[in-house]
Amino acid sequence: MRPDIGFGAQSRAVYAENPLESRGRLFPEPESPTRTPFQRDRDRIIHSSAFRRLKHKTQVFVYHEGDHFRTRLTHTIEVSQIARSLARALRLDEDLAECLALSHDLGHTPFGHEGEDVLHECMAPFDGFDHNAQSLRVVTHLEQRYAEFDGLNLAWETLEGLVKHNGPLVGPDGAPLGKFKGSRLPFAIREYAQRQDLLLDTWPSAEAQAAAIADDIAYDAHDLDDGLRAGLFAIDDMRDVPFLADILADVDNRYPGLEESRRIHEIVRRSITHMVEDVIRQAVRNLTDTNPQSAQDVRMAGRCLVEFSSAMAAAEKEVKRFLFARVYRHEDVLAVRRVVARVVRELFEKLRAEPGMMPDPWNAGLETLSDNDVARRVCDYIAGMTDRYAIEEHRRLFDDTPDLG
Incomplete structure (x- = not known):
């Protein structure tokens, strides 16, 4: 007997996504007797190669700088x-919210946003690059x-x-x-839209909105x-x-002389708690005002x-401005970004000119591809690299690989 979506099914709000009413998959499959569609999706994401590679893709600090800084995996x-906490408080489908959180960074490049920016520049003549579309x-x-x-x-x-x-x-x-x-x-989005209509002109589910704002909250907190x-x-x-400043004052008043760590x-x-509780309060107000009676009402x-x-x-914008000035534009960070930008750019240029240098199976069937398709394959190959692998590939192809140590 298929479970009625497991624990929490009775408390799910009318505006939440109901996995029993899923619109299905592009390729029809038999339903699982033990898992909902969203639970299966979560498991497939966790067991994917792209998810495992997140362990060795970095956020702000590249891999050599220490074991305690966030990677794409720890961020995810x-x-x-946070997404599950929001979903639970708002009576949404927690599995879908978790699923979206776990998958949101699968398309990210090595070396954080610098890798994405460089790939976008390199791919400008070939329809560009966007990490969300790459996911x-x-x-x-x-x-x-x-x-x-x-x-x-x-x-x-x-x-x-x-x-x-994001809307x-x-x-x-x-x-x-x-x-x-x-x-x-x-x-990637245009291509897939020809196969399945994802209602690109509407807002997403409340679960997707919860995952999106959870990303902002996590980013701010862990970059601080x-x-x-x-x-x-x-x-x-x-x-x-x-x-x-208010949080700092409260901490110092409660725990004078507290050790730095x-x-x-x-x-x-x-900061996470304040932001999460604020989102819950505001979402409750919004849901009360709009009174959606279905997940589709949320979209509309x-x-x-x-x-x-x-x-x-x-x-939150003030926090981001602070981080931009003090972290993302810090000269120590910018110096490393310049180095890794060179690595990604040279990898693309080399492999674009000599795509047969890519390993199996990336080098298969190149003679049947157009110039655009070759560039896209090179882009896919580089985007999937971890930081370490990108450096290793650069070392294989060049004699002057920069030292990040």
């Missing part, structure tokens, strides 16, 4: 925890493990949330929105933590940000429902 786990490409094409299909054949709700967790990608007229306004949607522990700024520098942890965990609400309050949104 933190996002997943879709990973789960619908590049993971080649199953006998009957390429990709992971995830449920419609998972793919929809993965593609547009609609096109307007009612089909014109791209947001960062794609005035241009075209990324190649890593930046402090790396010595890029001092605790007292955070007094320039009122939100952080515990002081950092208290600040970070309280015309706005994000799982969000910060206006006050917290302003505070």
